[in-house]
Amino acid sequence: MPELPEVEVTKRGIEKPLLNAIISSIYFDDKSLRKPFSPDLKKLEKARVLKIERRAKYILITTTNGYLLLHLGMTGHLRVLDQKTPMDTHDHFEISLQSGVSIRYNDIRRFGLVLYFDKTQDPYQCEPLKSLGPEPFSEEFTSEYLYSRLHRLKKSIKQALMDNSIVVGVGNIYASEVLFLTKISPLTPSNKITQKQCDSLVEQIPLLLKESIKKGGTTIRDFSGADGKLGYFVQNLYVYGHEGEPCRICGTKIVSTVQGQRSTFYCPHCQK
Template identity: 45%
Template sequence: MPELPEVEVSRMGISPHLVGEKVKSIAVRTPKLRWDIPFELKNIEGQVIRKITRRAKYLLLETDKGVVLIHLGMSGSLRVLDAPSAPEKHDHVDLYLCNGKVLRYNDPRRFGAWLWCETGQEHAVLQHLGPEPLEDAFSPAYIVEKAAGKRVAVKQFIMDNKIVVGVGNIYASESLFMAGISPSRQTSDLNPEEWERLVDTIKHVLTRSIQQGGTTLKDFSQADGKPGYFAQELQVYGKAGEPCPVCGALIQEQKIGQRNTFFCSVCQR
């Protein structure tokens, strides 16, 4: 599943081609992805895309009239074509620009989303979200306050979008490893110094991943078709049974909150 860095890389990849351009038309070939595609998406026709931002894992194509929200789901991807071409099986949405280019959305599992929100309103899917992990609002003081009185596995806690958005399964495992914190530790057991180390590590891991172009997954590549490269730096995720890069002990795997979790029982306490 594309996580925050992959979505951010997609934003950076498509922005130079779309920002400042006028939308000629939109073609919706599949009426339902994760949710029904709203008819109101037609409102983007004739509009200039003023900017493209990201909130959590949603891309926001902002116009004077409203905002198109795009979620890549589990297998979605965006491509910018220099000219229209015949769609393939899983090409569900095309956004045609007046300059001749096309933004194409492909999603084999159809678990992504295209939504519409009028200017001045906030879509329901964006309500009740925690801060962005790379912004100052996500700080050691903030996380300590949120963790007060809670007893839940720290990995589940940092993956809760109401606490902080975008720390998905891969990056939660990697951050906890680099911070030396066991993913099954209870939030109430962590001291302020450990929370500070974890917050700093999450910011570092996500920033590094974005710089490297996102993690290469079988269902993801960048907007230009090139894969990301952060997977070359993964230290524990997907490496159960392999030696820890630090101490040599075998990487362990267990389910925490229904998600596969990878860790070193020696380095992480």
């Protein structure tokens, strides 16, 4: 699943052709994504694009005729293409611009989301955005905040970091990686995490995510940016996907376990 860096890379990739552009037409097929396409999406036709933002793993496009909210799901990706490019089997949604460019959404498994909000609504106060926690790059994400939230929980620190009501955008890959960087076992109960460990997490989470964004995100299976390029941060992963291989720090074999139905990777020596 694309995580925060991959979504940010996608957002930046579509921003240049979209910003201030006029939408000439909207296309969607008859195959539902996570929710069916709304006929109201057609209201975006003839609108000017005013702003493109990312909130957690969502992309929010503000236009003169309302808002468009996109989520890439498990296998979704957006492409910037010439409108003459033939449609692919799994192309389910398209924004065509007067410039001759299209922003096309492709999703093999169709777990993504495309929602329309009209101008009278505040999308940040609607589902699915209203219950999200702070951005990891924001001033609200402090060590004191994280410590107070974690100490109300008994679930593991790995699962807590992936809880979007606590902090957004730390998905499975980056949760495993940041716990390795801070030498915290992913099995540690959240309410046992110290203030000093929170200091380390709040420092390392933004650094890790920003580094991944710089390298185009992480391509594990099929992620690529809006320009079709793969993400190369996969080369920087210390533990994720490296089960049975020697730790790059101490040489101990990386092990994996399952937490909350997701694979967790860690070094049992470095992360006691």
